[in-house]
Amino acid sequence: MTDTFIHEIPLKTTPHDLAVLDVRLEAARNLYNACLRESLLRFDLMRESKHYQMARHLPKGKVRNEAFKECRETHGFLEYTLHPFAAKTCKACWIGDHLDAFTIQTIASRAFDAVRQYAYGARGKPRFKRRGWLTSVEGKSNASGIRWRDGRVLWSGLTLMPIFDFKDKHGVEAHALTCRVKYLRLVKRTVIGEPRWFVQLVLEGTPHQKTKNDISDDTCGLDIGPSTIAAVGEDNAFLSQFCYEVMQPWKDIKREQRAQDRSRRATNPDNYNEDSTAKKGSRKWHRSSRYKKRQYRIAECQRRLTTTRKKQHGQMCNKVLGLGKNIKTEKLSYKSFQKNYGRSVTVRAPGMFVSMLTRKAANAGGSVEDINIKATKLSQTCICGIVEKKPLKQRHHACICGVQAQRDLFSAYLAKHCSNHILDIHQAKAAWSAAEPLLRRAMSRITETASCGPVPASFGIPRRQSCLPVKDGSTAIKVADAVALKSESRKEMIGLAVRTPWL
Numbered sequence: 001m002t003d004t005f006i007h008e009i010p011l012k013t014t015p016h017d018l019a020v021l022d023v024r025l026e027a028a029r030n031l032y033n034a035c036l037r038e039s040l041l042r043f044d045l046m047r048e049s050k051h052y053q054m055a056r057h058l059p060k061g062k063v064r065n066e067a068f069k070e071c072r073e074t075h076g077f078l079e080y081t082l083h084p085f086a087a088k089t090c091k092a093c094w095i096g097d098h099l100d101a102f103t104i105q106t107i108a109s110r111a112f113d114a115v116r117q118y119a120y121g122a123r124g125k126p127r128f129k130r131r132g133w134l135t136s137v138e139g140k141s142n143a144s145g146i147r148w149r150d151g152r153v154l155w156s157g158l159t160l161m162p163i164f165d166f167k168d169k170h171g172v173e174a175h176a177l178t179c180r181v182k183y184l185r186l187v188k189r190t191v192i193g194e195p196r197w198f199v200q201l202v203l204e205g206t207p208h209q210k211t212k213n214d215i216s217d218d219t220c221g222l223d224i225g226p227s228t229i230a231a232v233g234e235d236n237a238f239l240s241q242f243c244y245e246v247m248q249p250w251k252d253i254k255r256e257q258r259a260q261d262r263s264r265r266a267t268n269p270d271n272y273n274e275d276s277t278a279k280k281g282s283r284k285w286h287r288s289s290r291y292k293k294r295q296y297r298i299a300e301c302q303r304r305l306t307t308t309r310k311k312q313h314g315q316m317c318n319k320v321l322g323l324g325k326n327i328k329t330e331k332l333s334y335k336s337f338q339k340n341y342g343r344s345v346t347v348r349a350p351g352m353f354v355s356m357l358t359r360k361a362a363n364a365g366g367s368v369e370d371i372n373i374k375a376t377k378l379s380q381t382c383i384c385g386i387v388e389k390k391p392l393k394q395r396h397h398a399c400i401c402g403v404q405a406q407r408d409l410f411s412a413y414l415a416k417h418c419s420n421h422i423l424d425i426h427q428a429k430a431a432w433s434a435a436e437p438l439l440r441r442a443m444s445r446i447t448e449t450a451s452c453g454p455v456p457a458s459f460g461i462p463r464r465q466s467c468l469p470v471k472d473g474s475t476a477i478k479v480a481d482a483v484a485l486k487s488e489s490r491k492e493m494i495g496l497a498v499r500t501p502w503l
């Protein structure tokens with residue numbers, strides 16, 4: 001397979017285009033649900049068969065794999081046996097009038113893939129898509145179906161003009177348009193309550209590298225926490241808060257949701273029991289116009305946060321790659337992160353960040369190496385060889401041998417000197433005298449400037465002019481600008497009602 005990257009361009013749409021696209025998306029959704037049902041059915045039948053049950057009890061190996069393969073073939077639980085089913089379904093009803101052969105195949109493959117992942121235990125049971133849940137359709141090649149011709153999108157009689165970025169300050173779009181188009185994807189998004197369509201060009205090659213984001217060939221150690229990120233390179237280091245601009249207005253969202261609930265109850269009194277629980281079964285729900293407006297506002301707020309988060313992840317990736325493209329980091333369990341720091345992880349999405357970093361590093365010819373956390377115990381080890389457990393609240397590494405550093409930065413430094421899941425302690429010790437000033441400078445930068453946003457307690461920087469006693473003997477930090485930021489986020493939430501240029 002060749003390298004692939006995506007470039008997204010917004011589309012100009014007339015009311016007629018919107019109507020046609022909506023009908024096609026609805027057809028795609030119906031087809032998806034039909035294919036999903038069929039795949040689930042075939043999967044269930046296969047699992048219940050005697051053949052399958054026998055195969056299950058075989059010892060692991062070639063024979064067992066062959067037996068499973070045979071089961072899949074006899075029950076038609078294969079991607080390519082679902083395609084004829086999808087084509088037949090389309091021919092038999094109205095769906096076929098709105099979709100082309102390639103789109104039909106990709107939709108069938110998508111439904112099958114969801115069931116396949118469920119079958120292998122990688123995902124939960126896939127759900128049927130309700131109206132508005134399916135938001136994208138894609139083609140299979142640029143030869144027919146959804147295709148790109150002379151800078152326009154063509155799809156069975158529709159011609160859609162893209163809105164090109166004529167400024168294109170960094171030449172990103174110019175580069176993308178010179179690459180070979182593999183296939184197209186059309187995505188519908190609701191921006192400030194209005195539907196907008198985008199085309200994603202799936203292109204061959206590597207994305208354009210902006211000159212301002214220089215990538216270093218060095219090795220870089222990385223330590224990712226639920227809310228912080230520390231990176232140590234050859235001649236620089238930094239400690240920063242993850243996505244500090246993404247301030248989820250929890251309180252405001254909660255208030256809006258409570259209002260939604262009150263409104264729902266007032267407009268649908270027949271749908272509730274006497275003890276104010278909702279009646280079971282499907283019923284008709286009336287939604288007031290204010291309810292709809294509020295719903296748009298909540299959705300818009302979430303959309304904005306998502307865009308900001310993505311942007312910040314990208315910036316952070318570039319910052320890390322500037323230190324070194326060969327990245328070493330501890331392998332973290334994002335599931336345990338989600339369990340222990342639910343809210344913080346929802347806002348900052350460290351798992352998503354790591355997958356983005358892996359992709360970007362690979363594009364630049366580097367890599368992200370995962371280090372086994374249990375074998376190395378980076379947060380407990382010192383370069384003198386002493387392994388001592390530190391409680392989470394202790395944010396500083398201070399060893400009896402005289403080594404002192406901020407905890408996260410020190411783990412990142414140690415990660416840099418790991419190879420094949422083993423910490424090279426001699427190398428780490430030899431390089432310490434050169435690295436110590438870097439780490440110290442990284443810390444002083446945080447206290448001097450507010451460039452990385454409010455300073456969280458996990459940095460372990462003592463607060464000045466503080467007389468509050470703190471748990472671990474060092475001092476905790478109350479976010480200095482918390483009030484200012486909070487009022488700002490509130491303003492933003494209110495400002496959403498006002499029309500603003502969409503992102």
Ligand SMILES: [Zn+2]
Nearest residue numbers: 382384399401
């Ligand atoms: Zn030590």
